[in-house]
Amino acid sequence: QVQLVESGGDLVNPGGSLRLSCAASGFTFSDYSMSWIRQAPGRGLVWISYISNAGSTMYYADSVKGRFTISRDNAKNSLYLQMNSLRAEDTAVYYCARGSRSGSYFDYWGHGTLVTVSS
Amino acid sequence: DIQMTQSPSTLSASVGDRVTITCRASQSIITWLAWYQQKPGKAPKLLIYKASSLESGVPSRFSGSGSGTEFTLTISSLQPDDFATYYCQQYNDYWTFGQGTKVEIK
Numbered sequence: 748q749v750q751l752v753e754s755g756g757d758l759v760n761p762g763g764s765l766r767l768s769c770a771a772s773g774f775t776f777s778d779y780s781m782s783w784i785r786q787a788p789g790r791g792l793v794w795i796s797y798i799s800n801a802g803s804t805m806y807y808a809d810s811v812k813g814r815f816t817i818s819r820d821n822a823k824n825s826l827y828l829q830m831n832s833l834r835a836e837d838t839a840v841y842y843c844a845r846g847s848r849s850g851s852y853f854d855y856w857g858h859g860t861l862v863t864v865s866s
Numbered sequence: 867d868i869q870m871t872q873s874p875s876t877l878s879a880s881v882g883d884r885v886t887i888t889c890r891a892s893q894s895i896i897t898w899l900a901w902y903q904q905k906p907g908k909a910p911k912l913l914i915y916k917a918s919s920l921e922s923g924v925p926s927r928f929s930g931s932g933s934g935t936e937f938t939l940t941i942s943s944l945q946p947d948d949f950a951t952y953y954c955q956q957y958n959d960y961w962t963f964g965q966g967t968k969v970e971i972k
Contacts, residue, residue: 782961792902792910792953794961806960842909851957852900854921856909 749773749855751843756860763833763864769826769843769857777801777821780846782853783828785839793839796828797846811837833864868892868956872964878972885941887967889954894934898958901930901939904966905950913952914939944969 755767769781783796796817797806805817816829826843840861844853869892879885889899897917902910912921914930917937927942941948949971954964 784961791966792904792955792963794963797961808960847915851898851961852912852915852955853902853910854912854915856911858909 749845751845751855751857753841753843753857753860756841756862758863758865759833760866761834761864764829764831765833765862767828767830767841767843767860767862769828771824771826771845774845776819776824779848780851781817781819781826782844782846783817783826784842784844784853784856785837786842786859787836787839790839798826830862833862835864838862838864868895868959868962870954870956870962870964872952872954872967874967875965876968876970878970879944880972881944881946883944883972885944885948885969887939887952887954887969889932889937889939889964891935891937891956891958895956895958897933898956899930899932899937900955900957901928902953902955903948903950904953910953941969 750772752770784794795808795811798817802819814832818827840859842859843857845855847854871890873888899917901914904910913924918930929940951966951968953966
């Protein structure tokens with residue numbers, strides 16, 4: 748069955764960096780686009796970044812553009828999010844999600860990893 | 867940017883009730899709309915895609931309708947497992963979620 752498992756969340760100081768990972772299994776990872784979506788405590792869902800199946804196309808929300816970098820390693824069935832210049836407002840649970848084959852909705856989600864930005 | 871607005875923000879209902887949640891887009895998204903259910907501490911779960919297509923394994927009491935800028939999610943007979951927060955999401959132009967509708971016990 749499809750599984751997405753995020754890791755790397757932690758408590759980090761403002762201005763710091765963190766790298767999140769998402770390990771995929773149960774499907775042909777290289778066939779699917781992937782995204783990162785975050786949810787601040789008590790708030791709604793916000794899409795922040797997308798990467799195409801081959802890793803050739805990336806998109807970012809304005810709130811993270813220039814600070815976050817999405818990447819993937821299809822040989823390792825893994826998705827990454829490099830987060831630099833972290834701010835308090837980046838505090839959230841970060842989910843990786845698989846893009847559907849037929850459209851761009853998200854058909855499978857990981858359980859999430861918590862990033863807390865605080866001094 | 868396309869904005870998504872859900873109403874109501876909170877909905878109080880009883881088991882067996884018919885429940886309808888509305889989602890409006892700031893511009894036409896044709897039928898590029900999905901609905902998700904999220905329970906506390908859990909990841910969202912896909913319910914509906916392309917406005918009205920039921921995801922495999924999702925109970926048939928869930929249905930979606932609409933096109934253009936106005937969409938609805940209907941639960942025909944609310945069950946105890948359905949108390950959760952529901953989000954709409956457009957995927958016509960990048961990806962935007964509504965702010966969520968919490969369905970709570972009346």
